Amino acid sequence: MPDSTFDYVIVGAGSAGCVLADRLTASGEHTVLLLEAGGEDEDKNVLIPAAFHKLFEGPSDWNYRTEPQEDLGGRRLYQPRGKMLGGSSSINAMIYIRGHAADYDGWAEGGAEGWDADAVLPYFLKSEDQQVHTGDPAHGTDGPLVVSDQRSPTSLTDRFVEAGVELGYSRNDDFNSGGQEGFGLYQVTQKGGQRWSAARAYLHPARRRPNLTVWTDALAHRVVFETPGGDGQGGTRATGVVVERGGEAVTARAAREVILAAGAFGSPHLLMLSGIGPAAHLKAHGVEVVLDAPGVGENLQDHLVHGVTRHTTDRGTLDAAESLRHAGRNLLTYLARKTGPFTSNVAEGGAFVRSSPDLEAPDVQYHFAPGFFLGHGTRNPPGESGYSVAGLVLTPASRGTVRLGSADPRAKPLIDPRYFSDEAGEDLRRSIWALRLGQQIADADAFADVNAGPYEPERVLTDDAEIGPFLRAHSETLYHPVGTCKMGTDDRAVVDPALRVRGVAGLRVVDASVMPTLTRGNTNAPTIMIAEKAADLILERAPAAAAAAAA
Numbered sequence: 233m234p235d236s237t238f239d240y241v242i243v244g245a246g247s248a249g250c251v252l253a254d255r256l257t258a259s260g261e262h263t264v265l266l267l268e269a270g271g272e273d274e275d276k277n278v279l280i281p282a283a284f285h286k287l288f289e290g291p292s293d294w295n296y297r298t299e300p301q302e303d304l305g306g307r308r309l310y311q312p313r314g315k316m317l318g319g320s321s322s323i324n325a326m327i328y329i330r331g332h333a334a335d336y337d338g339w340a341e342g343g344a345e346g347w348d349a350d351a352v353l354p355y356f357l358k359s360e361d362q363q364v365h366t367g368d369p370a371h372g373t374d375g376p377l378v379v380s381d382q383r384s385p386t387s388l389t390d391r392f393v394e395a396g397v398e399l400g401y402s403r404n405d406d407f408n409s410g411g412q413e414g415f416g417l418y419q420v421t422q423k424g425g426q427r428w429s430a431a432r433a434y435l436h437p438a439r440r441r442p443n444l445t446v447w448t449d450a451l452a453h454r455v456v457f458e459t460p461g462g463d464g465q466g467g468t469r470a471t472g473v474v475v476e477r478g479g480e481a482v483t484a485r486a487a488r489e490v491i492l493a494a495g496a497f498g499s500p501h502l503l504m505l506s507g508i509g510p511a512a513h514l515k516a517h518g519v520e521v522v523l524d525a526p527g528v529g530e531n532l533q534d535h536l537v538h539g540v541t542r543h544t545t546d547r548g549t550l551d552a553a554e555s556l557r558h559a560g561r562n563l564l565t566y567l568a569r570k571t572g573p574f575t576s577n578v579a580e581g582g583a584f585v586r587s588s589p590d591l592e593a594p595d596v597q598y599h600f601a602p603g604f605f606l607g608h609g610t611r612n613p614p615g616e617s618g619y620s621v622a623g624l625v626l627t628p629a630s631r632g633t634v635r636l637g638s639a640d641p642r643a644k645p646l647i648d649p650r651y652f653s654d655e656a657g658e659d660l661r662r663s664i665w666a667l668r669l670g671q672q673i674a675d676a677d678a679f680a681d682v683n684a685g686p687y688e689p690e691r692v693l694t695d696d697a698e699i700g701p702f703l704r705a706h707s708e709t710l711y712h713p714v715g716t717c718k719m720g721t722d723d724r725a726v727v728d729p730a731l732r733v734r735g736v737a738g739l740r741v742v743d744a745s746v747m748p749t750l751t752r753g754n755t756n757a758p759t760i761m762i763a764e765k766a767a768d769l770i771l772e773r774a775p776a777a778a779a780a781a782a783a
Contacts, residue, residue, distance in 0.1 A: 236265065236445075236482070236484055236485065237484075237485040237486075237487055238263045238264055238265040238445065238484065238485070238486060238487070239256075239262040239263045239264065239486070239487050239488045239489075240252075240256055240262060240263070240264045240265070240486055240488055240489055240490075240491060240770075241264075241265045241267065241472060241473050241484045241485070241486040241489075241490050241491070242256075242264060242265065242266045242267065242491045242493055243267050243452045243473060243490070243491070243492050243493060243494050243498075243499075243502060244267070244268065244269075244319065244492065244493040244494035244495060244498060244499070244743065245266050245267070245268035245270075245316075245317045245318070245319060245431070245435065245446065245448075245493075246314060246318065246319020246320055246321065246430070246493060246494070246495055246743065246759075247318070247319055247320065247321045247429075247430040247743075247756055247759045247760050247763065248430075248493040248742045248743040248744075248759055248760070248762060248763035248766070249266055249268070249319070249493035249742075249743075249763075250317070250318060250319075250321075250429075250430035250431050250433070250434040250435040250763075251359070251430060251434050251760055251763035251764055251767065252264075252266075252491060252493060252742060252763050252766065252767055252770075253266045253434065253435055253438055253444055253446070254376070254434035254435065254437070254438040255434075255763075255764070255767035255771075256767060256770065256771065257438055257441050257443050257444045258438075258441075260441070260443055261443075262443065262488070263443045263444075263445070264443065264444050264445070265445045265446075265447065265484050265486075266435075266444065266445070266446045266447070267447050267450045267452055267473065267475055267484065268316070268317055268446065268447065268448045268449075268450060269315060269449070269450060269451045269452070270291075270292060270314070270315035270316040270317070270448065270449070271291070271292070271316050271317075271448050271449055272316065272317055272448055273292075273316045273317040273318045273322045273429065273431050273432075275287065275290075275292055275316075278292075278316075278318070278322050278323070278427060278429070279426045279427050280426070280427075280566065280574055281326060281420070281422060281425070281426070281427055281574065281575050281576060281577050281578075282550060282553075282554075282573060282574045282575065282576045282577070282578060283574070284323050284324065284325060284326075284427075284577075284578070285578070285605075285608060285609035285610075287314075287322075287323045288310075288312050288323070288608055288609070288610075289310075289312070291315070292314065292315055292316040292322070292323065293312050293313065293314065293315055293323065294311075294312070294313040294314075294315045294497070294498075294644075295310075295312070296310075296311040296312070296313060296497060296644060296645075296647055297309065297310060297311065297647070298311060298647045298648060298649055299646055299647060299648040301648075301649070301650070301651050301652075302650075302653070303650070303651060303652035303653050303660075303704065304651055304652065304704050304705075304707065305704050305705055307705075309649075309651075309708060309709055310608060310708070310709070311497070311647060311709055311711075311713070312608070312711060313495060313497060313498075316448075317431040317435060317446075317448065318429035318430050318431030318432070318435070319430070319495065320495070320711065320756070321421070321429040321430040321431070321756055322427070322429045322430075322431060324711065324754075324756055325577045325578055325579045325599075325754075326420040326421045326422055326427055326428075326577045327418045327419075327420060327577065327579060327582070327599075327753075327754040327756070328379045328408065328418070328419045328420060328421055328754075328756070328757050329407055329408065329418070329582075329751075329753030329754040329757060330356050330408045330751075330753070330757050330758065330761070331751030331752050331753050331757075331758055332412050332593045332594065332751070332752040332753075333349035333410070333593075334349075334592055334593040334752070335349075335749065335750075335751040335752055336348050336349040336351070336352050336751075337349050338748075338749060339719070339747075339748050339749070342720055342748050342749075343719075343720035343721040343722055343725065343729070343748075344719045344720055344729050344748055345721075345729045346729050346775075347719070347729065347765075351765075351775065352761055352765065354775065354776035355761045355764040355765045355776050356372070356408075356757065356761050357371065357372035357375070357776075358372060358374075358375055358764050358776050359372065359375040359376065359377045359757075359760050359761060359764050360372035360373070360375045360377055360379055361373060361374065361375045361376065361377060361378045361379065362379050363378060363379060363380040363381070364379075364380065364381050364419070365406055365409065368406070368409060370406075370408065370409040370410055371408070371409070376433040376434050376437070377421060377428065377430070377433045377434075377757075377760060378421065378422065378423040378428040378433065379419050379420070379421060380419065380420060380422050380423065381417070381419060381420075382417060382418070382419075382420055382422075382575065382576065382577065382580060383422070383425045383570065383571050383575045384571050384572050384573060384575050384576065385417055385576070385580045385581075386548050386549070386550075386573070386576070386580065386602040387546070387548055388544070388546055388548065388549065388600075388602035388619050388679075388682070389417060389580040389581040389600055389602055391678045391679050391682070392415065392581040392600040392619075392621070392673065392678070393415045393416060393417070393581060394676075394678035395415075395673045395674075395676035395677075395678040395679060396414070396415030396583055396673065397415065398676050398677055398678055399669075399672060399673065399676060401413075401414055401415050401583065401585060402414035402415070403415060403416060404416040404583075404584075405417075406419075407419075407582065407584065407753070408757075412584045412593070412594055412752065412753075413584050413585065413586070413594055414583065414584065415581070415582075415583040415598075416581070416582065416583070417580060417581055417582070418577070418579065418580065418581065418582045420577050421433075421756070422575070422577070424570050425566070425569075425570030425571060425575040426570060430756075430760060447475070447477055447484075449477065449478075450475050450476070450477040451475065451476045451477075451641060451642070452473050452474070452475050452494070452502055452641070453473075453474040453475065453476055453481065453505065453641040454473070454474050454502070454505050454506040454507075454641065455470050455472070455473055455474075455490055455492075455502065455503075455506035455508075455739065456470065456471050456472040456473065456474060456483060456485075457469060457470055457471065457506070457507070457522050457736065458471050467737070468522060468523065468735075468736045468737065469736065469737040469738040469739075470486065470489070470490040470733075470736060470737070470738040470739035471485060471486060471490075471738065472484055472485035472486050472490065473486070473490055476641075486738065488738070489738050489739065489740060489770065490738060490739050490740075491739075491740045491741075491742055491766075491770070492717075492739070492740070492741045492742070492743070493741075493742050493743045493763070494743065495713075495743050495744060495745065496532065496634070496713035496714050496715065496716050496717075496743070496744050496745040497634055497645055497647060497713060497716070498645075499716070499717050499741050499743055499745045500528050500529040500634045500645075500716040500717055500726075500745060501529075501634060501636070501645040502641075503525070503528050503529075503717065503726075503733070503741075504519065504528060504529060504635075504636050505519065505636070505639065505641050506522065507519055507520050507521050507522030507523065508522055508523045508525050508528060508733065508735075508736070509524075509525055509526075509528035509529060509636075510524070510525070510526045510528065510529070511524035511526075513635060513636065514636070517636045517638065517639045518639050519636070519639050522736070523735045523736055525726060525733075525734070525735060526723075526724065527717075527718065527723070527724035527725060527726045528716070528717060528726050529633050529634040529635055529645075529716050530631070530633055530716065530718075530724060531631055531715040531716060531718045531724070531748075532631060532632035532633055532634055532647075532648070532649055532650075532713060532714075532715055532716050533628055533630070533631060533632070533649075533713070533714055533715045533747075533749065533750045534628070534632075534649050534651070534709055534710075534712055534713045534714070534750075535597075535624045535625070535626070535628070535709070535710040535711075535712040535750065536624060536625070536628065536649075536651050536652070536659075536663070536707045536708070536709065536710070537599070537622045537623070537624045537707065537708055537709070537710040538622065538623060538624070538663060538666070538667055538670075538702075538703050538706060538707040538708075539605070539606070539620050539621065539622040539623075539670075539688065539706070540620065540621045540622070540623075540667065540670040540671050540673075540674045540688070540689070541604055541606065541618050541619070541620045541621075541674075541686075541687040541688045542618055542619055542620075542674050542675070542679070542683055542684065542685065542686060542687060543616065543617070543618050543683075543684035543685050543686075543687050544617050544618055544619050544679075544682045544683065544684055545617075545681075545682050545684050546602075546617065546619070546682040547617070548573075548602070549602050549603045549617040549618065549619065550573055550576055550578060550601070550602055550603030551603045551604055551612065551616065551617040551618060552617050553572075553573035553574070553576075553603075554573075555615070562574055576602070578601050578603070578605060579599040579600065579601050579605075579622075580600060580601065580602060581598075581599070581600030582597065582598060582599055582600065583597065583598040583600075583673075584596070584597050584598075584626075584752070584753070585598075585669070587662050587665045587666070593752060594626060594752060595625060595626050595627050595662060595752075596623055596624070596625060596626060596662065596665070596666045596669070597623070597624050597626050597752070597753060598621060598622065598623050598624075598666075598670065598673070599620075599621075599622045599624075599710070600619070600620065600621055600622075601619065601620040601622070602619050603617070603618060603619065603620065604616070604617075604618040604620060604687070605620050605622075606620075606688065607708070608708065613687070616687075618687055619674070619679070621670045621671075621673045621674045622670070622710075623663070623666035623667060623669065623670045624663075624666065624710055625659055625662045625663055625666065626750070626752040626753070627749070627750065627752065628651075628654070628659045628750065629654035629656065629658050629659055630649070630650050630651055630652060630653045630654045630659050631650065631653075631654075631715075632647075632648045632649035632650040632651075632653075633646075633648050633650075633716075634646070634647055634648075634716050635648070647713075649709075649713070651707065652703075652704065660700060660703065663703050663707070664696055664699045664700060664703065667693070667699055667702070667703065668699070671692055671693070675692070688706070689702055710754075712744075712750065712754065712755045713744065714744040714745065714747040714749075714750055714751075714755060715744075715745065715747050715748065715749065715750070716745045717733075717741045717745035717746055718745075718746060718747065718748045719731065719746040719747070719748055720748055726741065726745075726746075727740065727741050727746050730769045731746055731762075731766050731769060740766070740770065742762060742763050742766040743759060743762070743763075744758070744759045744762070746762065747762075764776070
């Protein structure tokens with residue numbers, strides 16, 4: 233297979249890569265190659281919202297595991313990541329949450345100039361095709377990403393919202409309009425009762441363009457660099473990517489830029505395989521150092537979720553929907569009308585609350601599922617019905633790393649989130665607070681006539697000395713890793729505010745890894761926003777707000 237040259241080579245067809253592939257080819261002026269290590273997004277379970285957990289640990293999942301987590305009893309936690317067109321937007325729970333203005337203002341204050349809340353809002357609007365809040369200036373209606381209400385939420389989810397109101401919290405019908413606090417139903421990235429991934433929103437329409445080439449089953453091995461004069465004294469530029477396709481290695485050359493969009497695990501991993509990272513670590517694995525960049529793979533953050541589950545006498549759970557008695561009928565309903573329980577995103581209800589009244593913004597989030605969702609759906613008790621209230625700390629202080637396990641590009645990176653490792657113990661303290669409230673929600677009067685008693689924990693926990701060990705034994709990822717190629721201007725920043733890798737030319741990172749800190753909420757919508765803004769930066773266009781004002 234001969235080498236090929238394009239204007240831009242993008243590594244990773246996840247959420248960010250799909251956006252970039254669309255936006256960079258829209259004018260017809262530039263040629264783009266999009267590389268995806270996985271395959272097409274053709275599995276039927278991609279489209280059926282409630283079936284997303286059936287994709288876990290299969291061929292469309294990178295199927296990562298963490299290193300043993302010292303503060304979680306040595307457990308190695310499963311970390312699913314999408315390995316197909318659409319990436320994790322093809323296997324996620326489809327929740328559309330932008331985050332809080334304080335998140336983005338904090339980025340800007342920390343050195344990410346141009347990423348404050350006012351600057352990023354136009355890119356959320358640009359991406360969004362809001363189906364419900366169409367008259368609200370806080371929402372967009374002309375973008376590719378369809379955002380809708382759920383088609384067939386369960387009555388149990390309504391009870392969850394009632395429970396929050398019963399406990400003194402407000403009802404919130406739109407978490408993305410500027411007021412994030414309160415209890416409500418999540419909006420989802422679905423169209424007509426089917427998943428509307430970044431691939432369906434951005435990539436599939438763009439593939440009709442002759443200036444976009446997509447290679448699936450194409451594993452990137454390393455970025456290629458050239459130094460004019462070969463003297464090693466600056467001027468190092470990324471010029472392409474060595475990629476394995478069909479058992480053969482080929483160099484895809486980039487006349488303008490190489491763009492890494494491989495995610496919070498994949499992008500730092502590829503940088504280190506390419507010689508950009510902590511020099512001593514690279515040398516220990518026999519990787520030639522192109523640039524000593526100690527921040528690569530640092531600053532890993534994630535949302536760690538912990539659930540409260542209850543048995544229920546309610547017959548409308550997702551557990552009942554998938555039982556042998558009902559599954560066939562529900563599938564027919566879904567196929568014929570795209571309604572019913574199979575349209576559920578599982579985590580139907582949500583809430584944002586403050587663990588202390590003096591906080592500027594919510595620091596705890598809840599996801600409510602009208603069913604069991606234990607061990608990522610693998611430990612659900614057969615033949616039983618339940619409901620789950622899962623809490624998490626939105627702004628964790630713990631920081632982890634991604635490191636090379638080997639110089640072999642086929643080997644998985646070493647992922648060490650170091651959950652609950654912050655020295656002050658704030659992550660555990662706030663998680664204990666969140667579990668206490670989660671128990672109150674699950675046992676509120678709103679559930680009284682359908683609550684059949686505790687499942688996990690096996691009884692109501694009241695003592696911190698009991699709650700802490702429970703959290704260490706049962707907490708799991710909520711699939712929001714970020715931060716490993718953080719954006720900024722300090723010594724540990726990997727990319728500058730234009731998302732260019734500092735110290736080399738022709739190379740950017742555009743995905744969740746550039747987030748300096750986690751956003752308050754689910755991370756898919758912010759990742760799409762980052763890519764929308766990045767497209768303007770790459771093409772040196774006026775920011776979206778200025779462009780709209782000039783139109």
